Amino acid sequence: MALLDTLMLARSGVDRCSEHRSDSAWITERWQDAGSRVMCVNDQGAPILRSGIGNGDGIELAMRSVSDSDAEPEDVSFLGTDPDGTSYFVEHVPDRACHADHEWGNLRDVGGVLNDRDAGLLVTAVALDNWRIGHQRCPKCGALTISKQAGWSRRCPGCESSHFPRTDPAVIMLVKDDQDRALLGRQGRWQEGWFSTLAGFVDPGESAEAAVRREVHEESGVIIGSEPDDVEYLGSQPWPFPASLMLGYHARATGTQINVDGEEIAEARWFSREELARACEEGSVRLPPSISIARRLIERWYGGELPGDWSRPLGIKR
Numbered sequence: 670m671a672l673l674d675t676l677m678l679a680r681s682g683v684d685r686c687s688e689h690r691s692d693s694a695w696i697t698e699r700w701q702d703a704g705s706r707v708m709c710v711n712d713q714g715a716p717i718l719r720s721g722i723g724n725g726d727g728i729e730l731a732m733r734s735v736s737d738s739d740a741e742p743e744d745v746s747f748l749g750t751d752p753d754g755t756s757y758f759v760e761h762v763p764d765r766a767c768h769a770d771h772e773w774g775n776l777r778d779v780g781g782v783l784n785d786r787d788a789g790l791l792v793t794a795v796a797l798d799n800w801r802i803g804h805q806r807c808p809k810c811g812a813l814t815i816s817k818q819a820g821w822s823r824r825c826p827g828c829e830s831s832h833f834p835r836t837d838p839a840v841i842m843l844v845k846d847d848q849d850r851a852l853l854g855r856q857g858r859w860q861e862g863w864f865s866t867l868a869g870f871v872d873p874g875e876s877a878e879a880a881v882r883r884e885v886h887e888e889s890g891v892i893i894g895s896e897p898d899d900v901e902y903l904g905s906q907p908w909p910f911p912a913s914l915m916l917g918y919h920a921r922a923t924g925t926q927i928n929v930d931g932e933e934i935a936e937a938r939w940f941s942r943e944e945l946a947r948a949c950e951e952g953s954v955r956l957p958p959s960i961s962i963a964r965r966l967i968e969r970w971y972g973g974e975l976p977g978d979w980s981r982p983l984g985i986k987r
C-alpha cells in the first residue's frame with residue numbers, strides 16, 4: 670500500500686473550488702444556498718457529534734445551516750463543495766461559547782477517526798485559522814488586515830499588500846543502515862522509551878533533500894549517502910500545529926556511528942525489526958500515534974502494524 674493512502678490528515682472529500690474564491694457573487698450564492706453548511710473552529714478544534722459508543726467510532730463534525738449562523742463575512746472562510754453540491758464554510762470563533770452545549774474535538778485527537786470529508790475540512794479549517802490568527806496585522810507595516818478571497822488572503826489597507834496562507838515545509842525521515850535497521854530517536858523533552866523518526870524544518874534556500882541530510886547529521890551524527898536514491902520521497906501530509914507540511918522520506922546511511930546533539934535529541938538507536946517489535950510488545954518502546962506520518966514511515970519499513978503508541982486516550986474537551 671502506498672504511504673499516501675494511509676495518511677490520515679492527507680484525506681479530503683471536497684473540491685476546494687479555489688478558482689471561485691475571488692468571485693464574490695459565486696461565494697455569496699453558495700453562502701445563501703439552503704443546503705450549505707458551516708462549522709466553527711477554535712483553538713485547533715471543532716464541535717463534534719458522537720453517533721457511536723466508546724472508542725471514537727462514529728464521530729463527525731457538528732455543522733449547522735448557514736441560516737442558523739449569524740457570522741459576519743469577515744469571520745468566515747470557504748472550504749469547498751462536495752460531490753453532492755453541498756458547500757462548506759468555517760466560522761473562525763474567538764472562543765467555544767457558540768457551541769457550549771457540544772463536545773469539541775481537537776484535530777490531533779479526532780483527525781484519525783473522522784471520515785475523509787470531515788478530516789479534510791477540519792485540517793483545512795485549523796490550518797487557515799492558525800494562519801489567520803497570526804496575520805491580523807500586516808507583517809510589512811503593522812496595519813490591521815482585512816479578509817479577502819473568501820478567507821484565503823488578507824489585504825492590508827495601509828500599504829496595499831496582500832498576504833496568503835503560509836505553510837512551513839518540514840522533512841521527516843526513517844533512516845536505514847546497510848543491515849536494514851531503522852534509526853529512531855528520542856527528543857529530550859519526551860518520556861523515556863518514546864521513540865520516533867528524526868525530523869526538522871527545511872531552511873530558507875534549502876532543498877528538501879538537503880534538509881534530510883542536514884537534519885539527520887545534526888541530530889544524530891549519522892551521514893546519509895550522497896546518491897540521489899539514498900533519499901527516497903514517499904508522501905506528505907499537512908500538520909497544522911501550527912503550519913507544517915510534513916514531507917516523508919526513507920533515507921540510507923553510509924555508516925552506523927551515532928553522535929546525538931544532546932539538545933533536541935537525547936538518544937538515538939538502531940533497531941532491527943525483531944528488536945523493535947519486541948520492545949513495542951514489552952512496552953519498553955512506544956511509538957507515535959497512527960495519525961502521524963512518523964508512524965507510517967516506521968510501519969512501512971517494518972512491513973506491518975506495530976503494537977502500542979504514546980497517544981492519549983481520545984481526549985475530547987468540552
Ligand SMILES: [Zn+2]
Pocket residue numbers: 807808809810811812825826827828829830
Ligand atoms: Zn501593510
